[in-house]
Amino acid sequence: MKVLVPVKRVIDYNVKVRVKADQTGVDLANVKMSMNPFDEISVEEAVRLKEKGKATEVIAVSVGPQQASETIRTALAMGADRGILVKTDAEVEPLAVAKILKAIVDEEKPSLVITGKQAIDDDSNQTGQMLAALLGWPQGTFAHKLELGDADAKIEREIDGGLQTVDVKLPAVMTVDLRLNEPRYASLPNIMKAKKKPIAEKAPADYGVDVAPKLKTLKVTEPEKRKAGVKVKTVAELLDKLKNEAGVI
Amino acid sequence: MASLVIAEHDNKVLKEATAKVVTAASQLGGPVHVLVAGQGAQGVAEAAAKLQGVEKVLLADDALYAKMVAETMETLILSLAGKYDAILAPATTNGKNYMPRVAAKLDVAQISEIIKVVSADTFERPIYAGNAIATVQAGAGKKVITVRTTTFKTAGEGGSAGVEKIGAASDPGLSKFVGEELSKSERPELTSAKIVISGGRGMQSGENFHMLDKIADKLHAAVGASRAAVDAGFVPNDYQVGQTGKVVAPELYIAVGISGAIQHLAGMKDSKVIAAINKDEEAPIFQVADYGLVADLFKAVPEMEEELTKLGY
Ligand SMILES: Cc1cc2nc3c(=O)[nH]c(=O)nc-3n(C[C@H](O)[C@H](O)[C@H](O)COP(=O)(O)OP(=O)(O)OC[C@H]3O[C@@H](n4cnc5c(N)ncnc54)[C@H](O)[C@@H]3O)c2cc1C
Ligand SMILES: Nc1ncnc2c1ncn2[C@@H]1O[C@H](COP(=O)(O)O)[C@@H](O)[C@H]1O
Numbered sequence: 001m002k003v004l005v006p007v008k009r010v011i012d013y014n015v016k017v018r019v020k021a022d023q024t025g026v027d028l029a030n031v032k033m034s035m036n037p038f039d040e041i042s043v044e045e046a047v048r049l050k051e052k053g054k055a056t057e058v059i060a061v062s063v064g065p066q067q068a069s070e071t072i073r074t075a076l077a078m079g080a081d082r083g084i085l086v087k088t089d090a091e092v093e094p095l096a097v098a099k100i101l102k103a104i105v106d107e108e109k110p111s112l113v114i115t116g117k118q119a120i121d122d123d124s125n126q127t128g129q130m131l132a133a134l135l136g137w138p139q140g141t142f143a144h145k146l147e148l149g150d151a152d153a154k155i156e157r158e159i160d161g162g163l164q165t166v167d168v169k170l171p172a173v174m175t176v177d178l179r180l181n182e183p184r185y186a187s188l189p190n191i192m193k194a195k196k197k198p199i200a201e202k203a204p205a206d207y208g209v210d211v212a213p214k215l216k217t218l219k220v221t222e223p224e225k226r227k228a229g230v231k232v233k234t235v236a237e238l239l240d241k242l243k244n245e246a247g248v249i
Numbered sequence: 250m251a252s253l254v255i256a257e258h259d260n261k262v263l264k265e266a267t268a269k270v271v272t273a274a275s276q277l278g279g280p281v282h283v284l285v286a287g288q289g290a291q292g293v294a295e296a297a298a299k300l301q302g303v304e305k306v307l308l309a310d311d312a313l314y315a316k317m318v319a320e321t322m323e324t325l326i327l328s329l330a331g332k333y334d335a336i337l338a339p340a341t342t343n344g345k346n347y348m349p350r351v352a353a354k355l356d357v358a359q360i361s362e363i364i365k366v367v368s369a370d371t372f373e374r375p376i377y378a379g380n381a382i383a384t385v386q387a388g389a390g391k392k393v394i395t396v397r398t399t400t401f402k403t404a405g406e407g408g409s410a411g412v413e414k415i416g417a418a419s420d421p422g423l424s425k426f427v428g429e430e431l432s433k434s435e436r437p438e439l440t441s442a443k444i445v446i447s448g449g450r451g452m453q454s455g456e457n458f459h460m461l462d463k464i465a466d467k468l469h470a471a472v473g474a475s476r477a478a479v480d481a482g483f484v485p486n487d488y489q490v491g492q493t494g495k496v497v498a499p500e501l502y503i504a505v506g507i508s509g510a511i512q513h514l515a516g517m518k519d520s521k522v523i524a525a526i527n528k529d530e531e532a533p534i535f536q537v538a539d540y541g542l543v544a545d546l547f548k549a550v551p552e553m554e555e556e557l558t559k560l561g562y
Pocket of ligand 1: 452505
């Protein structure tokens with residue numbers, strides 16, 4: 001079975017984000033960009049399925065600018081077989097990404113699509129679920145553990161109260177949470193090998209998808225900053241402040 | 250401009266998150282209806298009917314909705330969507346699971362985790378782990394919104410809406426609930442507790458979290474954790490506070506052995522008062538803490554328990 005893994009190029013999670021003075025967005029000039037951390041977990045899971053002989057081919061897809069091909073290369077170096085770059089310089093909303101992915105699924109016919117649960121830039125947590133709905137497929141979101149059968153998948157999910165297991169019919173979409181696995185680092189030989197793996201270049205129009213945003217961003221501002229308070233010397237002083245100054249205990 | 254709020258509940262208790270979403274929905278201006286989808290959830294519907302600002306409660310009581318499985322929630326909500334301009338749910342793992350399916354089918358963008366209603370079509374939502382706030386305006390079509398409940402007030406009681414029973418929608422038959430392992434606790438829920446005490450990697454083991462449990466019992470607090478503590482297996486996943494875990498905003502947040510990474514701060518920096526105990530005086534958590542104690546937690550936490558006992562807690 002084929003597995004499709006969408007990977008997004010985002011600002012690296014270690015970078016301190018700065019809002020632009022003109023309030024049009026955040027400053028992405030000269031900042032380090034990386035694969036969305038959740039997507040590393042998706043790629044890892046897909047590659048493990050291939051290593052276990054369950055998946056026959058792993059295809060990494062990214063929707064984004066030319067540089068998103070580097071993100072795809074990272075996936076290829078981790079063990080994905082080939083890539084598809086859907087090139088656009090526009091900011092693409094989750095719904096449009098889901099529509100593009102649907103068109104790719106219609107062509108490639110994977111049995112499983114594995115997405116991250118959330119992109120750490122827009123914090124939307126939507127794309128995988130939207131894709132599942134557009135395809136009329138079931139979903140297993142926030143996956144903690146996957147047991148893949150031939151016709152179904154048992155997915156253990158991280159939920160507010162603990163863990164929940166659902167059984168979904170294949171084909172399905174799974175979105176991954178942090179504890180599903182620990183992604184590998186690509187080895188140097190694999191990075192070299194990845195350079196020879198093919199990446200097809202497409203445009204949203206090739207899939208007939210209009211990526212014009214449905215939401216208008218009026219402005220992007222800095223959140224209210226918290227000020228550092230005081231240092232206390234002892235536990236007794238801390239409790240005294242909490243009780244008598246802040247009145248919270 | 251009618252709104253439909255999807256209730257969060259466990260078939261027995263209506264979760265406070267629902268009352269917060271009702272407040273957000275009321276701010277859109279039109280009548281607010283609440284959908285309770287569950288099994289044996291009559292009591293939940295009655296509780297929702299008492300919320301101030303709710304005009305009508307729809308109760309879909311059927312085995313299909315026992316666990317709010319996303320695929321069945323999608324068809325149910327879509328079957329009702331025609332009558333509403335806005336559909337809102339709390340940004341819980343349930344809301345995050347089914348709402349994007351609804352949005353996709355309605356061909357609209359979902360507006361995730363709003364923290365403020367600016368006007369009937371304009372909202373504020375945090376992006377980049379709360380390091381930026383985007384003000385977004387919805388385009389044509391229905392508004393599908395998840396609500397970060399920490400910033401909205403709880404709608405009061407005293408309402409007396411009618412409860413209307415509705416039938417189940419079609420079953421797509423795509424997935425089924427197999428089972429769940431819920432954390433059992435006598436303590437308040439993390440997202441609604443007035444006091445939260447969280448431990449990080451500095452706690453070193455799950456055993457050591459019992460020190461925090463003892464403080465929590467005295468203060469009627471909930472216990473949370475950083476991702477590092479969850480990843481290390483000290484505590485279950487549902488303890489995680491942060492950008493990709495739970496967002497909390499209690500009266501008091503006590504961070505113990507937590508460095509204060511942006512992903513953690515994203516989940517707790519709207520707390521009213523923050524106290525931090527960390528042995529490293531340079532730890533970034535002190536940049537947001539109202540009260541910082543530079544100390545070894547293995548000394549400070551037992552001492553805190555003793556002092557609280559002395560104070561009569
Ligand atoms: C995609 C992604 C999502 C993430 N989501 C989240 C999230 O939702 N929530 C979250 O919390 N993190 C999240 N993280 C992880 C985050 O970046 C940090 O790694 C994590 O918060 C660190 O946890 P910590 O503070 O417990 O550990 P550390 O950073 O290791 O800090 C431990 C602290 O304990 C102190 N300490 C040690 N021993 C003692 C002692 N005896 N007494 C007192 N102090 C002591 C140390 O001085 C140190 O400051 C995410 C990361 C990624 C990449
Ligand atoms: N532009 C994109 N290209 C490829 N995958 C994407 C893109 N945007 C979102 N995704 C996938 O959808 C997941 C959730 O993103 P989001 O819904 O934006 O939070 C990500 O972890 C990716 O797996």
